[in-house]
Amino acid sequence: MRYVIIGSCIAAMGAVEGIRSIDKKGLITIIDGEQRGAYTRPLISYFLAKPYKFKDIRYRSPEFLAANGVEVINAMAEQINRTDKQVVLNDGQIIPYDHLLIATGAYPVMPDIAGIEKSWIKTFYTQADAESLNALLAEGQEAVIIGSGLIGMKAAEALWQRGLKVSIVEKDAYMLPRVLSSGSAVILNSLINGAGINIRCAEELTAVLPDHQLEFASGMKLHADLLILALGTRPRSELAVACGIKVNKGIVVNNYLQTSDENIFAAGDVIETRNILTGENEIMALLPQAHKEGFLAGCNMAGHKIAYTGGIFQNSVNIMGVSICSAGSLSDAAYTSLIWKQDEKYLELFLDGSYLYKYTAINLPELSGPLTAAIERRIMIEETAWRTFMAAPSLSTIPPAYWHKIGDIPRANTWNQ
Amino acid sequence: MARSIMTPAFKIERDEDRCIQCGVCVRQCANDVHHQDEDGWMWVDDEKCVACQRCAVLCPTRALSIKEYPIDFRSNQHWTSPTIREIYAQAESGGVLLTGMGNPRSYKNFFDHLLLNASQVTNPSIDPLREPMELTTYLGNKSQNGSEGEKPQLELDIPIMFSAMSFGSVSINVQKSLAAAARELGTFWNTGEGGLHSDLLGYGKGAIVQIASGRFGVHPDYLENSAAIEIKIGQGAKPGIGGHLPGEKVSQEVSRARMIPAWSDAISPAPHHDIYSIEDLAQLIETLKVATRYRKPIAVKVAAVHNISAIASGVVRAGADILVIDGFRGGTGAAPMRIRDNVGIPIEMALAQVDSRLRDEGIRSQASLVVTGGIRNSADVLKSIALGADAVYIATAALLALGCHMCQMCFTGKCNWGIATTRADLTKRLNPIIGSRHAINLLTAWSHEIKEMMGGMGINAVESLRGNRLMLRGIGLTREELDLLGVKPAGE
């Protein structure tokens, strides 16, 4: 069996682990277009904040690849030839495959604005992005970040740590709109504003004027020595589109992470994932998801059928010393929201009947694990039990029903008759 | 309330160089002796300490020691310190002094005045590691009279059983430990008078179930699901009085097992109200035999009191298959101190007298003799057998094996070792897996010792030792005591 993987980051590493959990011999070839090895994207902000400390942001080491007998080709895949089951590379090489994995990840979204191609305007997506920003920035400069998603927030924090004056501009009514609710955003806003980052919401960038001036829809103008675009990502699916496999918002895969071509699999940011809570297919550009999908795709490529039922949005991030954990998502239904607040801690649950659909926890990371699992595993817990828990939320007050239903805690054989 | 006129009984010493303020002592003391304040400082309330040693045993740095409070009354042979303190306690409370476990007084201990024999030259001793040693014992009526055929017998792999301790007076985990140990050891445990907890239904066939004056938890299945039935007339720790399980100990579970309302006092009357004569007792015994279709031996348990041999004779004639005698050192969950310390007679005397009396009357084979009350070790077991017992029951020794530290506060229900309590948070402190292992270890060790001592005497079956008082010699006993015990003095 010959496995070929396009892309060499998270989903790709998951796939290597998945394949090798079943097939110890088959040939694995990785096509690494970025030519940086298996590094981890989230750590680029740590690199930017402390370049001396985070020089090495590898996700898996070269030894890992060697130990797993993986061949790495540093080139871009240009075309997939499905009839001959080959991948054509930009250096002219042709690589045959039995099973192919597309793990090409995503692109940062670019706004459709004139004058955006400037040396001081950057996206924040790759190690190269981070390195060029590192070369460019100087203490005391003014940096503006467009988009208050996780990437924008981490970029803002890194620049702030490097001594820049940082502003974040968000189009929506409040920051981190995918993660927070209006209530939790207020808390976070004040914590982060208080720490020295300026946040402006409900503002949309419309133009880049000469002399580092930015213009917004409301008429507001800002000066920026550095502008970072963090508007989100879109799947890097053009290879798939070109070879005629089914692509929607992202590459469409079945429960076994197979595309419309049974020999081609896809995983990671490039696919659309079924949201367990809503049943909708969505783009979930999340690292744990990418690894899991990659792993399962690998297993399936190696012939072990394991179904992937989908995922939920889940994120944990620390910004300026504030921990934000959130998981789940809401549809249009009416939810019961339970809120607990104390000093700089905040917890909000969204329930529909006896099911938890979403939570946001600020400065309460220790509770996030069980809450995430309660959502992901659809654990039924009475609303009254949740209310009791919310009177004094702690690991010890997690509704007992949760521990019973999580079930797989092995209880060793105790005293019996 | 005025300040007490008593000093505390114990003093807790905390070695500050060792204490790491971990709080284990605070969390483990059910008597609220230890306390940690907001600044992390550790405090003790000596008054509340009962010297159960739970904290000292668990302290990870051995920072704690517990001493008798270092204060002496002016020495006085008559007005001893306990005597004075008891008066203070009664002066302050106005109540009967309650206590737990057995009589601690320094009455003469006859076991300690008896010596065992060993073979030399003429009749060779036996090496138990090379030759078989028989400890199997049968309990029941062994007389064959006519048509009736063989009477039901209990078969014991070792002549030691676990004595009656009711669920309620002890925790369910004590019963679980002993029930499991008894099964493993090939012997029996006794439910006591508290009925059978549903968790233990599977251990019914290894149990001697008790019927006491309160008749708690007695129903057809209870009688059926058993190895034998024991009618409890009296108890060595408190002969002549009934029992009183305070309402606080009657938890939902206790209430289910005893078939009485939860949180109500469980009162066992002093007498059985249907037994005022040997004839009445005979009637109950016969009723139970009929109810269980003559398949189970019926035991009767009485306390060792002054005229025990006449009582024993009556009980055997009433049809008891096993006669259990509980000596004055027998333990209990709760007893008035004056009764525990002043009523009854030593088991050694009672046993020797009863065995002789039954032999003299030619009815010894109609009933097995089981003694209990203060058996401390394998030597006590062997001496009991040589004095005439078929088997012994142990209770206090078993509880010690489960972790009891003899603080004698059983009656408070706050046993820190999870033994004499029904509180769920305390009960779980005794893991029955560990408990049963300890009980098994103890009796395994004892049976090794018994075999060794028997081998030394040149005896290879416990049968041959029973009532063999020639294997005993008295030391430091008066002529009269020797006569009563039926043993010769050392040297004779």
Add this chain to the structure above:
Amino acid sequence: MKVVALPEYCLGCGLCEIYCAAQHDGWNGNVLKAFKKGKPVNRSQLMGSSQWCWLNTCMHCTDAPCVNGCISGAMQRDPDGTVYVDTERCVGCFTCVMLCPYGHVRPWQEKHQVIKCDLCRDQKGIPACVANCPNGALQLLVEEVDAG
């Protein structure tokens, strides 16, 4: 291999936490020294109330969500199957915390990292918590390690 907690026999005494803390960070199990000279930190934590409590141990999941989801590759499984954090690499994002259904991995605030049970992998013998539980409420469960 994992440590299994039995709430029905857990006393909540806390000796597991104490010995766990003293077993790590170079204290070598010397409780007295660890607590007198430093501020040792326990890996596993006691949970619940005095009525119903247990040591929240790591299941060392075969398909460990924390390992799979770790954004830096710090959370790993060693060849024996023990899941541990490489403190050289952990950036303290708490993704693993969010992914552990047992609430076992938890933030180590002082270090801006996470902390979890490593089965005392740096020492020989059974884990300190199991060795020092007074009531057999912690048991070491040894099972076949999944070859994968």
